[in-house]
Amino acid sequence: MTDNLEAMFDKYADLIVRIGLNLKPGQRLLMVDASRNHGIPIQFAPLVRKIALKAYQAGAEYVDVIWSDDQMKLLRFQNAPRDSFTIFPEWLAQALVTAVKRGDALLNIVGINPDLLISQDPELIGNWHKTVLTHLEPALEYTRRNAVNWCLVSGSVTGWAHKVFPEFPEAESVSRLWDAIFKLVRLDQTDPIASWQRHVVNLKERCNYLNHKRYKAFKYIAPDTKLTVGLPPGHLWKGGQIRSENGIDFIPNLPTEEIFTLADKSCVDGQVRSTKPLFYSGQIVEDFCLEFSQGKVVNYSARNGETILKKLFEVDEGASRLGEVALVPHSTPVAQSGLMFYNTLMDENAASHLALGAAYKFTLKDGEGMSPDEFAAAGGNYSMTHVDFMIGSREMDIDGVLEDGTVEPVMRNGEWAFQV
Numbered sequence: 001m002t003d004n005l006e007a008m009f010d011k012y013a014d015l016i017v018r019i020g021l022n023l024k025p026g027q028r029l030l031m032v033d034a035s036r037n038h039g040i041p042i043q044f045a046p047l048v049r050k051i052a053l054k055a056y057q058a059g060a061e062y063v064d065v066i067w068s069d070d071q072m073k074l075l076r077f078q079n080a081p082r083d084s085f086t087i088f089p090e091w092l093a094q095a096l097v098t099a100v101k102r103g104d105a106l107l108n109i110v111g112i113n114p115d116l117l118i119s120q121d122p123e124l125i126g127n128w129h130k131t132v133l134t135h136l137e138p139a140l141e142y143t144r145r146n147a148v149n150w151c152l153v154s155g156s157v158t159g160w161a162h163k164v165f166p167e168f169p170e171a172e173s174v175s176r177l178w179d180a181i182f183k184l185v186r187l188d189q190t191d192p193i194a195s196w197q198r199h200v201v202n203l204k205e206r207c208n209y210l211n212h213k214r215y216k217a218f219k220y221i222a223p224d225t226k227l228t229v230g231l232p233p234g235h236l237w238k239g240g241q242i243r244s245e246n247g248i249d250f251i252p253n254l255p256t257e258e259i260f261t262l263a264d265k266s267c268v269d270g271q272v273r274s275t276k277p278l279f280y281s282g283q284i285v286e287d288f289c290l291e292f293s294q295g296k297v298v299n300y301s302a303r304n305g306e307t308i309l310k311k312l313f314e315v316d317e318g319a320s321r322l323g324e325v326a327l328v329p330h331s332t333p334v335a336q337s338g339l340m341f342y343n344t345l346m347d348e349n350a351a352s353h354l355a356l357g358a359a360y361k362f363t364l365k366d367g368e369g370m371s372p373d374e375f376a377a378a379g380g381n382y383s384m385t386h387v388d389f390m391i392g393s394r395e396m397d398i399d400g401v402l403e404d405g406t407v408e409p410v411m412r413n414g415e416w417a418f419q420v
Contacts, residue, residue, distance in 0.1 A: 005046075005175075005178065006046070008178070008182055008187065009046060009047045009050045010050055011182075011187050011192065012047065012050070012153075012182065012185070012187060013047065013050035013051040013053070013054045014054050014193075015185060015186075015187065015192055015193065015196070015254065016051055016054070016107065016151060016153055016254065017051060017054040017055050017058055018054075018058070018193060019193060019196050019197075019251055019254070020107075020151035020153065020250065020251050020252075020254045021105045021107060021149050021150070021151045021250055022149055022248055022249055022250045022251075023055055023058045023059075023060060023105050023149070024058075024059065024149075024248060025058065025059025025060075026059060026060075026061050027059075027060055027061060027103065027104065027105050028060065028061050028062045028063070028064070028099070028102065028103075028104040028105070029051075029052075029055045029060050029062070029063045029064070029104065029105045029106075029107060030064050030065075030066070030095075030096075030099045030104050030105070030106055030107070031048060031051070031063070031064070031065045031066070031106075031107045031108075031109065032065070032066040032092075032096065032106065032107075032108065033068065033108045033109060033110060038066065038068045038089065038092060039065070039066035039067045039068030040065055040066065040067055040068060040109050041067075041068055041069070041070065041109070041111045041155070041157055042067050042068070042069055043111065043155070043157050043158075044109050044111060044155045044157075047109070047155060048065055048109070051063075051107065052065075066092070066095075070112070070113055070116055070157075070159070073116065073117075074116055074117070077117060077120045077121075077124065077125075077128075078120075082124065085124060085127050085128045085131060086127070086131050087131075088131050088132060088134075088135040090135070092135075093135045093136055093138065093139060096136065096139035097138050097139050097142070099148075100139060100142040100143065100147050100148050101142075103148055103246050104148060105148060105149045105150065105151075105250075106143065106148060106149075106150040106151075107150070107151050107153070108150070108151070108152045108153070109153055109154070109155050110152065110153070110154050110155070110343065110345055111154060111155040111156065111157035111160055112157075112159075112160060112279075112282075112343070113157065113158070113159025113160050113163070114159075114160065114163050114279050114282075114284055114342040114343070115159060115163060115284075116159060116282060117282035117283060118283065118284075120282070122283060122305075122307040122308045122311065123307070123311070125281050125282050125283060125308065125311070126281060126307075126308060126310075126311025126312075126314070127311075128281075129281040129282075129311070129315075130311075130314075130315055130384075133315065133384040133385055134384065137384050140384070144358060144360055144361065144386075145245065145360070145361045145362060145368050146242055146243070146244045146245060146252075146360075146362055147244065147245045147246070148244055148245070148246060148248075149244045149246070149248040149250035150244075150250070150252060151250060151251065151252055151253070151254060152252060152253050152254070152345055153185070153253075153254045153345075154181055154343060154345055154346060155178075155181070156174050156175075156177035156178040156181060157174070158170055158173075158174055160177065160342070160343065161173040161174040161176070161177040163342050164176075164177055164180070164339055164340070164341055164342065165177065180337060180339060181346075183333070183337075184255045184333050184334055184337065184346065184349075185254045185255050186199070186255075196251070199240065200240040200241045200251070202240075202420070203239035203240035203241075203256075203257075203259055204239070204240060204241070205420040206237075206239065206259050206327075206416075206420055207237040207238060207239050207259050208420075209418060209420050210237045210259070210261075210400075210410075211236060211237050213400060213402070213408075214402070214403065215231055215400035215401055215402060215408075215410075216230065216231055216233075216401055216402065216403050217229060217230045217231055217267070217400075217401040218231065218325065218398055218399065218400055218401070218410065219398065219399040219401065219407070220270075220272065220391070220396065220397075220398055221396070221397045221398075221399075222273075222275075222391070222392075222393060222395050222396040222397070223273070223395055224271065224273035224289060225270075225271060225272045225273050225391060225396070226270050226271055227268070227269070227270035227271060227272045227292065228267075228268070228269050228270055229263050229264075229267070229268050229322065229325055229354070230263065230264035230266075230267025230268065230295075230379070231261065231262075231263065231264060231325070232262065232263075232264040232267075232364065232378055232379030232380070233378075233379075234364050234365035234366070234367075234378065235261045235262055235363060235364060235365075235379075236261060236362070236363050236364060236365060237259050237260070237261045237363075238259065238260055238261065238360075238362065238363055239256070239258055239259030239260060240256060240259075242362070245368070253345060253349075255333070255334060255346070255349050256349060257328050257329070257332040257333075257334060257349040257350075258326040258327065258328045258348065258349060258353075259326070259327050260324055260325060260326035260327070260363065261324070261325055261363045262323060262324060262325070262359035262360065262363040262364055262379070262380055262381070263295075263321075263322035263323065263324065263325050263354070263359070263379075263381070264295070264379035265295050265318070265321045265322065265323070265359070265376070265379055265380065265381035266294055266295040266321075266379070267294075267295055267379070268292040268294075268295045268296075268321070268322050269292055269293055269294065269295075270291075270292060271289060271290070271291045271292075272289070272290055272292075272354070272391050273287075273288070273289045273391070274286075274287065274288050274289070274389055274390060274391060275351055275390050275391055275392060275393045276340065276347050276350070276351060276389075276390035277340070277342060278305075278309075278344075278387070278389045278390075279342050279343060279344060280305075280308060280309075280312060280387055281308055281311065281312070283305055283308045284304065284305055284342065285302050285304065285305030285306070285308055285309050286302065286303050286304040286305060287302060287303035287304070288300065288301065288302035288303070288305070288306070288309060288389075289301050289302075292322075295321050295322070296320050296321055297313060297320040297321070297356075300313075312356065312385070312387060313356075315357070315383065315384055315385045316383050316384055316385070317383075318357060318358065318381050318382045318383030318384075319356055319357050319383045319384075319385050319387075320356065321356070321357075321381045321383075322354055322355065322356060322381065323355050323356065323357050323358045323359035323360070323380075323381040323383065323386060324353075324354065324355035324359060324360070324363075324386070324388070325354060326348070326352060326353045326354070326355070326388070327352050327398070327410070327411065328348070328349060328350065328351055328352045328353065328392060329411070329414060329415050329416055330350075330351070330392065330393065330394045330413075330414030330415055331414075331415060332349055332350060334346060334347070334349040334350040335349075335350035335351065337350075344387075344388050347390055348388045348390060350390070351390040351391065351392035351393060351414075352390070352391060352392030352396065352398070352411070352414075353388050353389060353390045353391055353392065354388070354389060354391060355386055355387060355388045355389070356383075356385070356386075356387045356389070357381065357383035357384075357385040357386040357387055358381060358382060358383045358384070358385065358386045359375075359380040359381045359382075361375060361380065364378060364379075364380055367380065392414055393414055394413050394414040394415075395413065395414070396411065396413075396414050397409070397411060397412055397413070398410045398411040
């Protein structure tokens with residue numbers, strides 16, 4: 001377990017500011033988790049202060065934090081009028097738009113108890129989540145196209161830690177989760193910054209290989225999965241480090257093990273089964289299966305959480321289509337940890353995955369400059385939501401289909417089938 005948490009927070013903050021955000025002198029930094037809790041969990045105050053210090057040392061002009069408290073959210077669901085969940089703090093939506101227009105960096109620190117809303121009405125949760133997405137859509141559009149440098153990281157909190165380590169006392173489970181997070185972001189390395197720089201190069205080489213291949217589709221084969229996903233002409237593989245519109249190279253997720261592109265929203269056919277639970281809108285969906293026809297989900301089932309899955313598809317028309325295709329080998333540190341995190345940021349780095357909802361414009365050649373209609377005509381999906389779900393395992397094979405119909409192995413038994 002972590003013996004010197006303050007020292008580890010110092011290293012984590014340095015990694016976040018220098019490698020994740022790559023914060024530049026003169027930039028402002030806003031720490032906020034608007035899409036989930038309306039702010040940064042107050043338990044993270046010691047880490048947040050370290051980040052603020054590192055940001056000012058890097059030349060930040062101003063650092064601000066919007067705080068949140070899980071118990072306030074729970075109190076609302078337990079006591080607020082049932083017809084009040086269309087209310088959203090307009091000031092927050094406007095603050096985010098103002099920040100991204102100004103070029104501020106954004107940091108999102110996630111620490112959510114996946115069981116917080118387990119006893120609440122899934123219908124109400126779905127309505128609340130749609131309200132959040134509707135009000136934040138203008139700001140989220142900026143981050144989806146990487147208008148500014150932003151980063152998403154995790155931190156250990158009581159409810160989440162107990163979910164991951166239920167066999168340990170509360171304090172020990174929190175400590176163990178911090179240890180796991182530190183290891184997965186490579187803070188256990190002698191030089192974490194250098195380790196991340198090498199990792200980014202490897203991900204870039206994987207992207208270059210697939211961008212050169214220009215596959216027109218992927219075929220997925222695994223137990224209960226037989227799926228074909230079209231890749232539109234001009235698709236671009238991305239991974240690791242990304243350049244923002246204001247010219248800053250940043251890493252949006254720590255940890256990150258994926259390379260990804262967009263799916264053709266109208267060319268997805270077959271069936272796929274999840275290999276890990278999905279944590280969505282405050283509840284967990286387990287062991288679910290989706291059937292696609294011409295790009296759209298036409299049938300679905302889930303052992304647990306089917307109602308919340310239904311609410312996901314009802315967000316808007318694009319929520320039942322794919323926006324992202326992501327490849328992750330089964331040998332990543334997250335997968336090898338053997339832990340189920342019930343946190344998409346962590347779990348998506350343990351398995352290849354797909355995402356329902358919005359496609360990222362920067363994963364299509366010249367996509368950032370396209371109008372919504374042009375992007376859709378090129379195969380890109382639009383939605384207010386973007387929800388990753390894991391489908392990869394050591395039993396999955398993935399083939400790439402070339403323009404002439406030739407089929408080549410991309411992954412075998414969950415691992416890369418090509419060298420770079």
